[in-house]
Amino acid sequence: MRILITGVTGQVGHALCRYDWPEDAEIVAASRHDLDLAETESIASYISAGRFDAVINPAAYTAVDRAETDLVAAWRVNALAPAAMAAATWKVGIPLICVSTDYVFDGTKAGAYNEDAPISPSGVYGASKAAGELAVRTGNPRHVILRTSWVFSAHGANFVKTMLRLAEERPRLRVVDDQRGCPTSARDIAAVLAKITLRLIADPQAPTGTYHFSNAEPTTWCDFAKEIFRQTEPFGYPVPDVEAIATTEYPTPARRPANSVLETTKIERDFAVVPRPWREALAEVLSDLAHGVTEESEVTR
């Protein structure tokens, strides 16, 4: 089996490359240098020449605030590239597995969002991802779109590493306490993507469509920050005071959903995935960071 993975320098793509794939899986890890997704025209030939059995696409334009003023670039990578991938994978008869986001929702719903909830992105990033979803749905019936939320990892840029850096610089941090979601480990997302991909390759009748996956137990950014420092204190990291603030006190160019909790019962049922609590996944990542496993180390396959 040959499996193409994009976005391999990112959190999820990197975790996918480090996943313990079966011996007969050959992973083709495509960086931006190998396949620039902004160059939409090159995607079809890359995929048709690659003799792949599946394509996993976690690559994205993820700079949520920059996207507000860089609309064309965001839409190229998040909408046009998935459209080209869908057409190319359908043409050669292979499944396409794409990663999407909780930011396709506006966050006004009271409870958790299931896969059928109407989308209503409030920013360019969310809108471009929603357009990518639509293109994948209409371009290749053998697809899985995996929406996830609040991704963290020892590798790459994310909230956990930002909090640890800021704690080195300041005794007091002000963190938003009125946005709810589920932090999710990139490693756990990678394991789910791998499971789905292997099933789609093995079984033409495997379930397809849109799925939600996140780690369990909703929280706020503020409580997420407090838990990070509660867990890092034993490692001797600095522990700042964390002050809860409202979103209105921390204005950003792109509006974030106040609630982006994703319901995960569909993926639990169809793919026998059991999301673990994010606190448990966080402990694993913090341990990696404390022991210097920052995975800037080489990808092995």
Ligand SMILES: NC(=O)c1ccc[n+]([C@@H]2O[C@H](COP(=O)([O-])OP(=O)(O)OC[C@H]3O[C@@H](n4cnc5c(N)ncnc54)[C@H](OP(=O)(O)O)[C@@H]3O)[C@@H](O)[C@H]2O)c1
């Ligand atoms: N981060 C989150 O909190 C979050 C939450 C919900 C959903 N998601 C979704 O989860 C997926 C993975 O996110 P992540 O956190 O792993 O993202 P990330 O760490 O920001 O990585 C993004 C990856 O996409 C690549 N990329 C961007 N533009 C490209 C281009 N023109 N050509 C080729 N590659 C390009 C980047 O390559 P370079 O290193 O070369 O830039 C990088 O490898 C994305 O689809 C994202 O929308 C993320």
